[in-house]
Amino acid sequence: MGKPTGFIEFKREKQPYRPVEERVRDWQQVMLPWPVEVLRRQGARCMDCGIPFCHQGCPLGNIIPDWNDLVYRDRWRDAIERLHATNNFPEFTGTACPAPCEGSCVLGINNDPVTIKAIELAIIDHAFEAGWIRPEPPAARSGKKVAVVGSGPAGLAAAQQLNRAGHWVTVFERADRIGGLLRYGIPEFKLEKRVLDRRLDVMAKEEIQFRINANVGVNVAVEELRREFDAILLAGGATAPRDLTVPGRELRGIHFAMEYLTLQNRRCQGEIIPDEAFITANGKRVAIIGGGDTGADCLGTAHRHGALSVHQFELLPCPPEVRASDNPWPLWPVIFRTSSAHAEGGIREYAVSTTRFSGENGQIKKLHAHRVEMITENGRMAFRPIPGTEFELEVDLVLLAMGFLGPERNGLLSKLGVKLTDRGNVWRDENWMASVPGVFTAGDMQRGQSLIVWAIAEGRSAARGIDRYLMGHSDLPASIR
Numbered sequence: 001m002g003k004p005t006g007f008i009e010f011k012r013e014k015q016p017y018r019p020v021e022e023r024v025r026d027w028q029q030v031m032l033p034w035p036v037e038v039l040r041r042q043g044a045r046c047m048d049c050g051i052p053f054c055h056q057g058c059p060l061g062n063i064i065p066d067w068n069d070l071v072y073r074d075r076w077r078d079a080i081e082r083l084h085a086t087n088n089f090p091e092f093t094g095t096a097c098p099a100p101c102e103g104s105c106v107l108g109i110n111n112d113p114v115t116i117k118a119i120e121l122a123i124i125d126h127a128f129e130a131g132w133i134r135p136e137p138p139a140a141r142s143g144k145k146v147a148v149v150g151s152g153p154a155g156l157a158a159a160q161q162l163n164r165a166g167h168w169v170t171v172f173e174r175a176d177r178i179g180g181l182l183r184y185g186i187p188e189f190k191l192e193k194r195v196l197d198r199r200l201d202v203m204a205k206e207e208i209q210f211r212i213n214a215n216v217g218v219n220v221a222v223e224e225l226r227r228e229f230d231a232i233l234l235a236g237g238a239t240a241p242r243d244l245t246v247p248g249r250e251l252r253g254i255h256f257a258m259e260y261l262t263l264q265n266r267r268c269q270g271e272i273i274p275d276e277a278f279i280t281a282n283g284k285r286v287a288i289i290g291g292g293d294t295g296a297d298c299l300g301t302a303h304r305h306g307a308l309s310v311h312q313f314e315l316l317p318c319p320p321e322v323r324a325s326d327n328p329w330p331l332w333p334v335i336f337r338t339s340s341a342h343a344e345g346g347i348r349e350y351a352v353s354t355t356r357f358s359g360e361n362g363q364i365k366k367l368h369a370h371r372v373e374m375i376t377e378n379g380r381m382a383f384r385p386i387p388g389t390e391f392e393l394e395v396d397l398v399l400l401a402m403g404f405l406g407p408e409r410n411g412l413l414s415k416l417g418v419k420l421t422d423r424g425n426v427w428r429d430e431n432w433m434a435s436v437p438g439v440f441t442a443g444d445m446q447r448g449q450s451l452i453v454w455a456i457a458e459g460r461s462a463a464r465g466i467d468r469y470l471m472g473h474s475d476l477p478a479s480i481r
């Protein structure tokens with residue numbers, strides 16, 4: 001702890017962002033870099049709290065007070081070594097993670113928490129700029145081969161850890177580029193793909209092999225992996241979207257959020273997509289159903305397309321401005337938040353349930369909905385329509401951003417014959433092994449839709465399980481047991 005009175009002397013400062021009128025005209029990162037001196041002061045706010053609950057809030061167990069103090073002391077190289085000890089990809093979590101660590105910060109009991117996420121991102125950016133991030137291939141090889149299916153954060157984290165343990169690792173990705181949701185789910189204005197490519201270049205130089213357009217169970221035989229690899233990690237994510245089965249769902253102009261976001265990310269990558277195949281919000285009245293991060297990503301994308309208007313509907317009631325009595329520290333604070341996309345415009349409405357769509361000549365024209373109240377029936381949460389609150393909204397484009405139901409069952413999972421949980425995710429034991437010997441799982445595929453920080457943590461832990469399975473023991477760290 002570099003400055004014992006730092007949390008008294010310095011207030012939490014707001015993240016600097018580019019002006020709205022500027023950033024909605026391009027696809028570049030919305031955040032601006034923090035001045036170094038500002039960040040050092042923010043690091044000084046990390047107090048000698050005795051028990052750092054930020055460790056508990058972070059699934060990776062990041063040693064946050066250490067690198068906050070090191071930044072305050074201007075010891076950036078020590079800071080990145082401490083950060084990389086628990087997190088393979090701080091450049092991803094520093095942009096796309098909602099920072100549960102800050103929700104558990106002890107200072108947050110009666111003050112604004114430490115700006116942990118911003119300091120984390122600054123450390124890794126500084127390290128890349130200084131040339132400290134270099135390939136680290138293993139000194140010796142075990143001769144064992146591991147196939148990682150899925151190149152999202154869980155798969156990439158596991159691949160890097162297994163490679164460092166000396167195993168030969170091949171990552172299989174069914175898309176035409178590596179990265180999973182990092183590549184095609186998160187918009188460019190939140191995570192520029194040059195940041196992803198920068199890290200992938202390091203991993204390739206560490207001798208990790210990447211195979212694209214490799215859909216295991218479809219154009220790559222499951223038997224091939226079982227025959228050629230000593231272990232398999234299933235890290236394909238939870239990619240089955242939640243649908244809205246109401247009358248009129250078949251109308252043109254209604255799309256899943258990932259259809260919309262993926263096409264734009266492909267254009268940002270330089271692909272030429274014909275206008276007739278592209279989903280655009282330009283000049284359209286847009287409705288987004290779902291109030292989470294994916295809905296906000298659709299909102300920011302619609303702004304950049306030049307939407308005429310955007311409404312975002314959420315089934316749940318509007319959260320409070322401050323913690324409710326049943327949501328105490330150090331739990332994640334369920335409070336009203338405004339993302340960068342929300343700050344750019346659009347109308348957010350809560351406690352709304354869509355009942356049907358109507359249109360003309362097969363094209364969506366109206367969304368029909370009513371207000372609801374949340375009640376408890378037989379111990380379970382339910383939503384009851386409020387009489388007299390029915391309304392309709394003229395729309396040209398509807399985006400369904402209501403989350404995901406779990407992994408896709410057909411293809412890989414069915415052909416492997418792995419056991420599923422009651423929720424439809426891949427079952428695993430305490431060593432991260434699925435019901436089929438030699439097959440392991442991590443990330444959203446076994447957890448269900450979750451945060452990027454959980455995916456990285458599970459990838460690291462599964463890598464330890466695989467290493468132990470192959471070698472009888474493992475020196476790799478585990479984030480989760």
